Amino acid sequence: MDVSRIRALRGPNLWSRHTAVEAIVSCEPAERSLVHLPGFESRLRALFPAIGPVPVGAQRADVSLAHVLEAATLALQAQAGCPVTFSRTSVTVEEGTYQVVVEYTEEDVGRLALRHAEALVRAALTGGEFDVAAAIAELRELDEDVRLGPSTGSIVNAALARGIPIRRLTQGSLVQLGWGSRQRRIQAAEVDTTSAVSESIAQDKDLTKKLLHAAGVPVPIGRPAATPDEAWAVAEEIGLPVVLKPQDGNQGKGVTVNITDRAQLDRAFATAAEIGEVLVEKYLPGSDFRMLVVGDRLVAAARRDPPHVIGDGEHTVRELVEIVNADPRRGTGHATSLTRIRFDDIAVARLALQDLLPDSVPEKGRRVILRNNANLSTGGTATDVTDDVHPEVAARAVGAAQMVGLHVCGVDVVCESVLRPLEEQDGGIVEVNAAPGLRMHLSPSYGKGRAVGEAVIDSMYAPGDDGRIPVVAVTGTNGKTTTARLITHLFASSGLRVGMTNTDGVYVNGRQIDSGDCSGPRSARNVLMHPDVDAAVFETARGGVLREGLGFDRCQVAVVTNIGAGDHLGLNYITTVEDLAVLKRVIVQNVATTGYAVLNAADPIVAGMASVCPGQVIFFAADRQHPVMATHRAQGRRCVYVEGDHLVAAEGARRELLPLREIPITRGGLIGFQVENVMAAVAAGWGAGLDWDSIRRALSSFVNDSDNAPGRFNVMDYRGATVIADYGHNPDAMRALVSAVDALPAQRRSVVISGAGDRRDQDIREQTQILGAAFDDVILYQDACQRGRADGEVVALLREGLQGAARTKQVDEIRGEFVAIDLALERLQPGDLCLILVDQVEEALAYLARRIRGEAAASAITA
16 A cells, blocks of 8 residues: 555545545555455454444445545544544546545644554554554644644634634634735734734733723732842832732743742742742732623633642542542643643642642641642633623723723732622732633633633624625636636726736736746635735636645635636546536535526536536526526526627626627627636626626726736737737637637738647647648747657647648748747738747747837838
């Protein structure tokens, strides 16, 4: 068994909507059925009894080691506590080779589970050992390390429940909510509207106290001290007992409470000074309460008790701690509702203050404190008291948060009871926290949990706001880039700032910010991170979906232009047009329920995708009488078609007319494939909710030149001849180009062509078979990059396609694209037409522009 090409599918993909790890698994003949591996399954189950059925519903003769690897990878994650349910093993066209896909919730955990599963299978094959407990422990520990903590996780889960998309920006807790210009960001429980100044104030405990006092909020008196002597002087001045804490601290680190003598103070000073400047405060009697303020309201409150054990007259303190830590609710990190009590030097020192040793046996009922603070991270407990908080206490907590300027704030209150105002019981606010932990409110030790994540999200997004911008995904074999550019122009003409990705680059608000083929998920995610994007249009190529899945969870509009055989068939197990359609329909499967799929009704494979669309469908086709169109129109649904010299957008009795003469890209309707591109773009704009005046204005102003749509039927004049530059590179594109060229007048027609080496031989030959019947002269050139082909191999295949051409009279073979262009231009006479199928799009268009400018300048001088 060989496991190779492991990929992380980070978005909706060919297999499911789940994030998943995908691997190619090759099995030897004996490994393709458990029938040929006697004793293997029993050894496997002895090593890992929890693996379950392998796989459910299959006959043993059909189960290969790839299927076992799938089941083991899923079961190992499940045993580690990861909520995964989806997996699949698919047979490929290569004998003995499988695609294994297993869901993950954290990519690193999914990859590690796959490695452990492979080791498990090999151990079962050879009769070796496999420590399943250690593997699960490693997976669980890694999951704890990389997944979001409870505070961030609660906010993220609340966002997902609202339909707000999320993206982790770091391995830590920095998360983007929403897309583009509607995005927000959080880090743990901090929100992006909280200023650095407010956070800085919260970290300075003395300054915070001064501001709260100025606002009329009760606080303990005290001040910073630079030395133990100064600290003792402050303590005597304000009166014992006192509290010593670092002025800039968190999680209760370095805090000592209820100090009553100089010896205790000296030890406490040393502890606090290790962290920072020391603050001496009057000790307030009572319990420690945490008030969680979000925006302008108190959303949760909990009483925090320090880590402690209760004596039973039989066990030592050390043993009592072990008994408490055996509670399954207690863990080492944030995954559990409670944290294990640390029995360390600090705990031993706290015991000494109670005249106890670790091996002392406290009497029954005695409460033994093991820490000075009540933080959950050190083993403390929390009891929900939200419903008990007096309105005046809540008002003081909210006032404290607003005085400091915190939008999410943990307010620490010390008082006897939250049932009465603080002023009546000499209580006070001792701290405010800019990044409060939410675990004590989500899953308190006692009492009910509170929906604090939802409260944070409600403070960030208004009701009904999902933080999304319109997203249009465009795929197909031909016309994708032009259609994407047209849709982008429609959005821009409506006043929106648009982010667009395509095979030419990434564009934001009309400015190119990246170049090259950017039709994959990474470029899409970058656009959705950009704060100046109000709408996004993504050309979605097959390669990116295969490598990573989609760069978004769902789209408002999905456009499929057409599906043709010349689109990279034979790569990555995509061997038929039907395979290609299953891959490209992924965008249709991930349309929002309120969105639209825009589908070419004249292409039966594309039209068939309507059945998998969660939203509605807009069909387009030139022929309104096409059976698919006629049925859709009869049902009162949206269609776009050609009627005479107009495009028509119809829904029931409603019709919007768009004169083709006012759409320059179609040349009055003569260029058929451009008419199809316009229909797709119009339908997409309609599905996205654009108004018709904006659509009309945009179509009339879209010029198909080399600046606006490079390499997409760019028409130029040279010496009175027509020159057309296009990036067509498959048989379907050739047919469309021939149809368009036939509609244009010309005395003599010539074509300049090469072929992409990563296409099938028959696809390369078919291009010139089509062109040979339509052009008088053919100039073949060799691409700068042969994409794995031998020197001259592509040109030879192109020449084979010309054999028996009905029309072609002259064929030339040229090495170099620009040399071929020069030859074609030199032969042109007024009234001729030349189609140049460019390879290096930007360079070739720039070269043509220079030649045309030079010719124009020469003509002007002669004149």
